[in-house]
Amino acid sequence: MDKKHIGIIGAGVAGLHLGLLLRQHGVDATIITERNPDEIAGMRLPNTVAHHYVTLDRERSLGVCHWPVEEYGYSHHHHYFNTPQPLAFSGGFTSMSRGVDYRVYLPRLMQDFAERGGTLEYRAIAADELPKLAARFDLIVVGTGRGPFGQMFEPVAEHSPFNRPQRALCVGLYTGLRPTDPPGVTLSVSPGHGELIDIPMLSFSGKVDALLLENVPGGDLEELARLRYDDDPKKFRMTVLAKLEKHHPSVYDRIDQARFDLQQPHDLLQGGVVPTVRRTSVDLGDGKIAIAVGDVHSVVDPVIGQGANIASYSAWVLGEEIVKSNQFDALFCERVDRKREERVLGAQRWTNFMLMPPNPEFLGLVGAMSANRALCDEFTENFNYPERQWARLATPARIKSWVAEASARA
Amino acid sequence: MDKKHIGIIGAGVAGLHLGLLLRQHGVDATIITERNPDEIAGMRLPNTVAHHYVTLDRERSLGVCHWPVEEYGYSHHHHYFNTPQPLAFSGGFTSMSRGVDYRVYLPRLMQDFAERGGTLEYRAIAADELPKLAARFDLIVVGTGRGPFGQMFEPVAEHSPFNRPQRALCVGLYTGLRPTDPPGVTLSVSPGHGELIDIPMLSFSGKVDALLLENVPGGDLEELARLRYDDDPKKFRMTVLAKLEKHHPSVYDRIDQARFDLQQPHDLLQGGVVPTVRRTSVDLGDGKIAIAVGDVHSVVDPVIGQGANIASYSAWVLGEEIVKSNQFDALFCERVDRKREERVLGAQRWTNFMLMPPNPEFLGLVGAMSANRALCDEFTENFNYPERQWARLATPARIKSWVAEASARA
Numbered sequence: 084m085d086k087k088h089i090g091i092i093g094a095g096v097a098g099l100h101l102g103l104l105l106r107q108h109g110v111d112a113t114i115i116t117e118r119n120p121d122e123i124a125g126m127r128l129p130n131t132v133a134h135h136y137v138t139l140d141r142e143r144s145l146g147v148c149h150w151p152v153e154e155y156g157y158s159h160h161h162h163y164f165n166t167p168q169p170l171a172f173s174g175g176f177t178s179m180s181r182g183v184d185y186r187v188y189l190p191r192l193m194q195d196f197a198e199r200g201g202t203l204e205y206r207a208i209a210a211d212e213l214p215k216l217a218a219r220f221d222l223i224v225v226g227t228g229r230g231p232f233g234q235m236f237e238p239v240a241e242h243s244p245f246n247r248p249q250r251a252l253c254v255g256l257y258t259g260l261r262p263t264d265p266p267g268v269t270l271s272v273s274p275g276h277g278e279l280i281d282i283p284m285l286s287f288s289g290k291v292d293a294l295l296l297e298n299v300p301g302g303d304l305e306e307l308a309r310l311r312y313d314d315d316p317k318k319f320r321m322t323v324l325a326k327l328e329k330h331h332p333s334v335y336d337r338i339d340q341a342r343f344d345l346q347q348p349h350d351l352l353q354g355g356v357v358p359t360v361r362r363t364s365v366d367l368g369d370g371k372i373a374i375a376v377g378d379v380h381s382v383v384d385p386v387i388g389q390g391a392n393i394a395s396y397s398a399w400v401l402g403e404e405i406v407k408s409n410q411f412d413a414l415f416c417e418r419v420d421r422k423r424e425e426r427v428l429g430a431q432r433w434t435n436f437m438l439m440p441p442n443p444e445f446l447g448l449v450g451a452m453s454a455n456r457a458l459c460d461e462f463t464e465n466f467n468y469p470e471r472q473w474a475r476l477a478t479p480a481r482i483k484s485w486v487a488e489a490s491a492r493a
Numbered sequence: 494m495d496k497k498h499i500g501i502i503g504a505g506v507a508g509l510h511l512g513l514l515l516r517q518h519g520v521d522a523t524i525i526t527e528r529n530p531d532e533i534a535g536m537r538l539p540n541t542v543a544h545h546y547v548t549l550d551r552e553r554s555l556g557v558c559h560w561p562v563e564e565y566g567y568s569h570h571h572h573y574f575n576t577p578q579p580l581a582f583s584g585g586f587t588s589m590s591r592g593v594d595y596r597v598y599l600p601r602l603m604q605d606f607a608e609r610g611g612t613l614e615y616r617a618i619a620a621d622e623l624p625k626l627a628a629r630f631d632l633i634v635v636g637t638g639r640g641p642f643g644q645m646f647e648p649v650a651e652h653s654p655f656n657r658p659q660r661a662l663c664v665g666l667y668t669g670l671r672p673t674d675p676p677g678v679t680l681s682v683s684p685g686h687g688e689l690i691d692i693p694m695l696s697f698s699g700k701v702d703a704l705l706l707e708n709v710p711g712g713d714l715e716e717l718a719r720l721r722y723d724d725d726p727k728k729f730r731m732t733v734l735a736k737l738e739k740h741h742p743s744v745y746d747r748i749d750q751a752r753f754d755l756q757q758p759h760d761l762l763q764g765g766v767v768p769t770v771r772r773t774s775v776d777l778g779d780g781k782i783a784i785a786v787g788d789v790h791s792v793v794d795p796v797i798g799q800g801a802n803i804a805s806y807s808a809w810v811l812g813e814e815i816v817k818s819n820q821f822d823a824l825f826c827e828r829v830d831r832k833r834e835e836r837v838l839g840a841q842r843w844t845n846f847m848l849m850p851p852n853p854e855f856l857g858l859v860g861a862m863s864a865n866r867a868l869c870d871e872f873t874e875n876f877n878y879p880e881r882q883w884a885r886l887a888t889p890a891r892i893k894s895w896v897a898e899a900s901a902r903a
Contacts, residue, residue: 370890409894410884410888410890410891410894412887412888412890412891414883414884414887414888414891418835418884421831421834421835424831425828425831473824474820474824474828477822477824478820478822478824480780480820480822481820481822481824484819484820
């Protein structure tokens with residue numbers, strides 16, 4: 084082909100990192116998305132995402148790492164287990180992570196993309212324009228489940244063990260929390276009731292905290308996923324505070340109750356995710372193909388913060404292959420899939436593992452980490468490399484072997 | 494585990510390269526095989542194998558490249574198409590290939606393996622000793638279809654399009670052929686009737702020629718796969734000569750009829766191969782697993798000489814992972830498969846493509862190669878990298894794109 088032109092459906096992190104990578108290599112790219120930057124900035128909280136350093140390294144290589152980690156980043160994971168004898172311990176990253184509200188992040192990268200010659204089309208896609216769209220591009224990349232493309236990719240049963248959400252989510256951006264020292268994400272577990280992931284996050288008002296409450300269906304915290312803020316903000320706040328005090332006390336202790344509130348009334352997201360892996364390519368006929376990235380390909384529960392990082396990774400692998408290839412067919416997709424599969428599946432399996440009641444060996448690992456900083460550092464570092472984490476956790480024998488190895492080193 | 498011990502069933506090229514690699518890394522390895530070196534040396538011709546330089550590089554790294562390419566190797570592929578206007582052209586390798594009779598090759602490597610601390614057990618395996626064998630080793634590698642292990646791996650329908658051989662083979666080691674200049678393999682095609690692969694080969698009597706006649710079922714050459722040498726050696730010779738003269742004249746022209754004969758009466762192999770890809774691992778229970786290498790995993794028709802090279806490659810990938818791992822489970826096998834899959838499938842698909850009637854684009858490629866040495870060199874070089882060759886040949890669009898690219902460079 085004379086000059087490649089790639090059509091990208093969706094302006095999430097996958098679509099934007101891909102588009103920016105393609106522009107960096109002089110490949111024509113058009114992103115079609117429903118919301119313009121102003122609409123994104125004004126929308127309800129879409130998610131609460133932390134970028135691990137592997138993702139920040141991609142931003143650096145694209146020249147779009149606009150929020151320096153020295154100011155907005157964090158270096159640690161603080162673990163808290165709300166057991167009769169509470170366990171509290173921390174692990175460090177070798178390089179900092181960072182959380183930025185995607186209503187701030189995505190518009191800025193859309194601007195970068197446009198400034199670098201990328202084309203943005205703000206509109207919905209009608210089902211009957213698929214053939215016309217396919218004809219415009221050499222390859223269509225689908226980075227959103229919305230619209231007619233999102234429904235084309237079939238779930239892969241082998242990698243999709245659940246048919247309903249495993250956690251009832253209540254996610255909000257809150258003011259009024261004292262930062263941890265050192266700066267870090269808190270991973271608090273209330274056995275039988277769920278997890279709280281507290282992520283320091285940059286948003287419109289400056290530094291806030293994303294409180295991601297992952298509530299076990301049937302547990303004491305599940306009601307938070309249905310409690311309406313708009314009906315009675317004070318009741319909502321009081322209920323959240325009471326639940327935090329009981330189930331996630333290390334986070335509760337950092338709250339200044341006078342300032343504790345959602346940053347904005349619509350900075351709240353409630354619901355649930357059905358973890359699903361889908362087939363990654365669809366034949367559009369006439370020699371054209373659509374390939375999936377991000378959540379359309381593999382959607383995970385947010386409990387260990389892998390979704391956006393995997394979406395960026397997966398888009399990156401795809402982008403590198405697009406740059407190298409001039410044939411976008413089944414063999415191309417097979418190659419892309421083979422390259423990204425280990426990490427994508429690693430993230431999916433590790434996440435699903437964390438949603439299940441822990442096996443005794445994992446409880447042993449938690450105990451060992453509480454007494455072995457190097458082991459906890461490795462566990463923390465592996466948030467960047469989910470395939471390595473999964474290679475450690477996939478079977479009871481693997482976990483035992485990891486603990487034994489770490490003990491021998493200590 | 495304290496010290497790994499790997500059990501290898503079968504002493505083919507995969508089993509031996511794997512065993513030698515493991516010993517190089519201090520890993521305990523036992524090869525169980527039915528024939529001892531003397532029995533192998535005395536057996537009927539088992540195959541006619543050329544090692545491409547990627548395989549020779551593995552031998553060099555193991556210190557078992559005992560037959561220097563300067564003396565026994567070859568540098569070229571000589572193509573001949575027996576069309577009304579015959580086409581003859583050659584392509585060169587960047588590094589030499591070499592053919593050694595496996596009845597010479599395997600016994601020497603068995604000796605290397607034993608000298609380096611590997612254990613060889615010469616015996617058949619009874620079906621009822623599988624649990625006992627599994628208990629002896631941390632992992633069982635199956636490198637032979639013989640015996641009870643060989644039947645455990647199920648064919649993968651998606652990658653196994655045939656249910657019968659696509660060529661009727663008549664393979665022999667012959668004396669009486671003048672070498673090509675420069676030394677090379679001849680790939681002669683008689684459209685509609687089949688191929689002849691003439692490989693310079695080192696055997697017991699010195700340099701001989703492997704004539705691998707790949708005969709299309711129903712064509713004029715098919716009878717060679719059934720013609721018995723022992724019944725009437727002279728008639729066999731005369732029939733082969735007549736067929737070569739008619740269908741593969743560039744090889745026929747190099748024959749000294751007075752000396753033309755099989756090196757030994759049993760240096761002849763007739764039959765056929767059903768190209769098949771099989772599942773690569775089997776759960777043996779009690780936390781033990783068996784993993785396949787070589788023909789048990791993926792068996793190809795010998796028409797483009799990929800089988801042994803892929804077997805060695807596949808064993809090498811497995812060996813590197815064995816050295817790195819201490820967990821031999823489903824995730825381990827998945828990782829090995831992912832690493833070796835592109836090349837293994839590339840060899841299988843490319844081979845199967847060569848057995849089918851050529852598409853017009855491939856005929857165009859042949860014509861282009863006859864006029865473009867650089868293009869033919871690339872085609873030749875890719876015998877080392879079947880995944881690259883397949884990426885060039887997988888679709889008519891890919892072939893056209895390759896030819897266009899090569900023409901633009903020329």
